[in-house]
Amino acid sequence: MAHGEDDDFEPEGRHEREVAAELADQRAEFVGLMQHFYRGELGRTTDWRARIDRTTNWAVGLTATLITWAFSAADRPHYIIIGSLAAVTIFLYIETRRYRIYDIWRSRVRLVEENVFANAADPEGVVHEQWRELLADDLRRPTLKVPFLEALSRRLRRVYFPLMTIIVTSWGFRIAIFSPDDVDAWEAATIDPVPGTLVVAAVSLFYLAMFGITVWPAERLAMGEKREPPEHVSWRE
Template sequence: MAADDEHTDRPLHREDEDIAAEIADDTETLLTLLSDFYRGGISQATSNQNRIDQTTNWAITLIAALLSVVFSSPDMPAYLLIVGIVILCVFLSYEVRRYRFFDLYRSRVRFVEENVYANALEPTGVEHSNWREELSDDLRNPTFKVTVTEALSRRVHRVYGLLFGILGIGWVAKVTMFTPESRWTEAAELPGVSGVVVAVVLGAFYLSIVVIAKWPSDREAKGEIHGEEPGEWKNQ
């Protein structure tokens, strides 16, 4: 046991400390290392994309189940759809964090594609003159590439805006067309909260969803195809 401790505490040899520096000076070895790094980045990005898809699938399943239950009988309360909106917000919070991790790994993949593979196919110059230093710094000090606001906006714009809209339309239909025996204000009310207040709060919530989906206009997510015209290179 003492021998193991002595072996663990022994400092590294100088050759071991300089091995990475030697790789940096060897172009062939460095390109091999970058290929492995590229494949690893794709694997990490794919794994996080799958986690995002799983959350989205659960959200869709929740909506389908709630709509089936609420519209199965006139006696089912409309506030169940409001509960669904709250749960959907929880799923959205999970997706925002997972999207930021996904974008972190995807940005590294795009960085290698821009500065190594693109220039290898047509050597017209790299996008970043000090790309090796930038990538090295990001590996030593990893940071998210998009803000919470942008991640939230992207997920609402692409997926959750539609899901929230389905629940909202379902709620309006439930308190109006599917409860003919009572006024909509009575069908919409919660314990201690009038139906008018509930409707106003929901209206404000959906207005905020529209604002979030449209803002911010400037995107920082690297590798996103946003607002670009379709390319024609496949037709050439």
Template sequence: MDESETFDPETRDAREVAAEAGQEPTDFLSLLPHYYRGEVGQMSTAISRLDLTIDWAIGVIAAVLALSFASVDSPPYFLLIGMLALTIFLVFDVRRYRSFDATRSRVRMIEENVFANAFNPEGSVHREWRSELADDLRKPTLKVSIREAITRRLRRVYLPLLSVLLVAWLFRISLFVPGERWFETAAVPGVPGTVVVVIVLSYYLVSLAVTLWPTSRQAKGEYHAVEPGEWKRDE
């Protein structure tokens, strides 16, 4: 290869090759689909990771329920271990959900301002969408606060799963073994049953408060507060 044809990334022309593509409509439109497919691929991977965490959470619930109700001699604190495991899964899930939403926000920015405008040029377009997208690519930021992410994941997934364990635990310490007093059954080694019950109920009250506490929405989702049209239906 001739030296004049080699690519030197330190030269001014090499650094500005992408900038030139961004100024030419034809070059920009040929570059955009490749970037869009890459973002969609990252978003799909993030969704798969979220689904995997939920699958593990459901598997843990099935395991602790089987162990706790296998016989009257099975210790009920297996269900408490399941609650702890779900809480750990929630922590992982929140971090993954925030990363997923950051990618989804970029995908939605392109869909709203490029593809939607191609279908209907009369619609609204965010005037600074290219600058905002470029800034986010240079310095990626999370769009959803930890509090909102916890609230959304509790509301959609983890509070129902935790509720299953709570109902099972209350049944296990009260009715599963006739003749046993609940505070004796609820006890774990070194901790009285009354203390265990107070801790568990306090945990669920806090979880319920976090789930129901109103927060301003920052997540870049779809199908929320949208009036159904001719081809959209309420599920």
């Protein structure tokens, strides 16, 4: 049996276990590795972006269907539009979770773009001096970089608050247009056995709460989105 160089291969040896460490000091091999890494992370980003878009499509499609059905006849219950508001809120929660996971891959893609490709195109220096350490740390210990409230605010601002505004406005028109002449708007908003005043108050408070989160002025933590990050906030936060 022929013996070759592989006879000295030790799977449990430190050299074999850390074989990729050799790439750190070899420029050409490291750049090639970054290219493959970038393609992989970009694929993940695209996949999760598509998942977010699917949730948005479900929310818009369901809302359009229920509002159209509620306005199709005078005897349709107005609270079906409120039901669409509840469904959209569930979709908002799902999409917020998906956005936080999507941001893991997006942040890695931006880190490579900012510090590898941008510097290759115009070598003025890297954006993050310790970008390799930041990337290695995130690969070893992946973290959700965007707080839930910030992610919620982002999805509300981009899609869901305008959608909720359409729902609430449609609900108000539905009550005003189809309520009998001898019934005022407050009574027409009743969802038996809940009185109309309480229904209107609950919808109004919910809408105002969503508006507050949408315009939330707190400092944003997501990095690499066409703006400079705050100096005291690290990339992983």
